Amino acid sequence: MDLVHENNRIVTKAEKLVIDYILENKKEVTYMTASKISKEVGVGKTTVVRLASSLGYENFSHMQSSLQEEFIKHQLNERMQDVSENIDNDNAMIKSINKDIANIQATVDNINMNEFEEAIKLIGGSKGIYTIGFRSSIADAYYLGITLKKMLGNTFPITSTGVILDHCFQNANENSVVIAFSFPRYTMQTIESVRYLKEQNKVKVISITDSIKSPLVTISDYFFLTSAKSLSPLYSHVSSMALINAIIATVGQYYNERVTKNLILEEEEISRRNVFYL
Numbered sequence: 001m002d003l004v005h006e007n008n009r010i011v012t013k014a015e016k017l018v019i020d021y022i023l024e025n026k027k028e029v030t031y032m033t034a035s036k037i038s039k040e041v042g043v044g045k046t047t048v049v050r051l052a053s054s055l056g057y058e059n060f061s062h063m064q065s066s067l068q069e070e071f072i073k074h075q076l077n078e079r080m081q082d083v084s085e086n087i088d089n090d091n092a093m094i095k096s097i098n099k100d101i102a103n104i105q106a107t108v109d110n111i112n113m114n115e116f117e118e119a120i121k122l123i124g125g126s127k128g129i130y131t132i133g134f135r136s137s138i139a140d141a142y143y144l145g146i147t148l149k150k151m152l153g154n155t156f157p158i159t160s161t162g163v164i165l166d167h168c169f170q171n172a173n174e175n176s177v178v179i180a181f182s183f184p185r186y187t188m189q190t191i192e193s194v195r196y197l198k199e200q201n202k203v204k205v206i207s208i209t210d211s212i213k214s215p216l217v218t219i220s221d222y223f224f225l226t227s228a229k230s231l232s233p234l235y236s237h238v239s240s241m242a243l244i245n246a247i248i249a250t251v252g253q254y255y256n257e258r259v260t261k262n263l264i265l266e267e268e269e270i271s272r273r274n275v276f277y278l
Contacts, residue, residue, distance in 0.1 A: 014043045015051045022067070030068040031186060031215050034060045096231050100238040103227040107239040110225045119206050119222040120250045123148070124258075126177040126204070129155040130168050130197075133181035134189050140181040140208070140237060144244045150266050151251055151259045158193075165193065174202040180220075183210050183228050183235050191215045208240055 011019065021041045022029050029037060038045040052063040123129060129148055133141030138159040145157025158164050172178065178197055182190045186209075197203045198219045207216040210228040217223050226243050230236040252259050270276065 011051065011054050012047075014047045015054060017041050017043060018048055018051050026067070026071055028213055030064065030071050031191075092231070099229060099231050100236055103229055103236055103239040104242050106227040107225070107243060110227075111243075115222055116224070116246075116250075119224075120247065120254055122177055122204055122206065122222070123179070123247070124152065124251060124255050126175060127154060128172055128176035129179070130158055130172060130176065130203075131155065131179045131181075132158040132165075132168075132190060132193060134159065134187045136235070136237070137181035137183060137187070137190070140240050140244060141179075143241070144179060144247065147244075147248050148251065151248070151262055152255065153262050161189065168193075168197065169201070172197055172201045172203045174204075176201070177204045177206060180205060180207045180216055181209070181240065182207070182214060182216050183237070183240075186215055191219075195219050208243060210235070 018037065018041050021037065032040075034048040035045050038048045041048075049060050052058075052060045055063060057063040057066065129145075129152065131141040131145035131148070133139075142157045142159050145155055149155035149157070156164050156168065158168060168178075178194055180190060180194045194205055194207075194216065198205050205216075205220045205222075207214070207220040207223040208226060209216045209223060210226060211217075212225065214223075224243060226239040228235040228237065228239065
């Protein structure tokens with residue numbers, strides 16, 4: 001951002017429009033393509049590419065990487081400052097829990113119940129269900145995936161590259177649904193995997209993310225926003241987990257007979273294998 005500011009006076013009028021857009025949309029431009037930026041600004045793609053060279057970068061990708069690094073550093077500094085200013089050793093626990101209570105309430109307020117019910121029916125009616133989440137979203141994707149697998153059967157949690165992701169690429173189709181999780185800083189592997197499955201395999205996509213500006217939103221058939229605000233330097237996943245529990249409860253209600261049958265089979269298998277002490 002500093003380099004953009006420093007060179008703001010030596011660029012063309014069209015390039016200055018791009019600079020103004022970058023400065024006003026610092027978060028969004030970190031993952032937007034040159035084509036997308038040019039479309040938003042109303043200039044040619046070559047203008048965006050030429051700007052990178054004018055600012056001293058080898059190409060647009062290098063400029064974007066620099067913007068990403070600076071945004072991440074600025075964001076982390078802001079969060080650390082917020083932590084130091086708003087919390088102390090005596091009230092950290094209470095304030096943190098209250099923040100998560102507020103997150104859950106904000107999430108409930110954001111949910112469109114008609115869309116939520118449609119998403120549940122999409123999940124229940126799909127031949128294949130894939131939950132996907134990497135890095136900090138692994139727990140979310142795994143918890144929902146393994147629970148739906150017990151309840152509905154045809155579910156595959158994807159939390160790393162490998163056999164299950166390859167299976168998804170090869171077998172998912174228009175009768176499949178992908179439930180994707182991604183939160184700042186939005187893992188590239190998640191976004192690009194879901195984008196590929198949406199465009200090439202024609203799967204339906206349900207996303208659980210934190211913002212309307214999340215890159216998952218534009219490739220989703222249904223998206224649900226969960227507040228992820230936190231008093232720590234990292235984001236909270238409490239409201240995401242609360243929404244997962246709501247999905248699980250509603251699936252159990254809508255598909256009671258099917259779920260009961262599968263859980264009985266699961267219990268029989270657990271007993272046969274002597275999995276638990278109790």
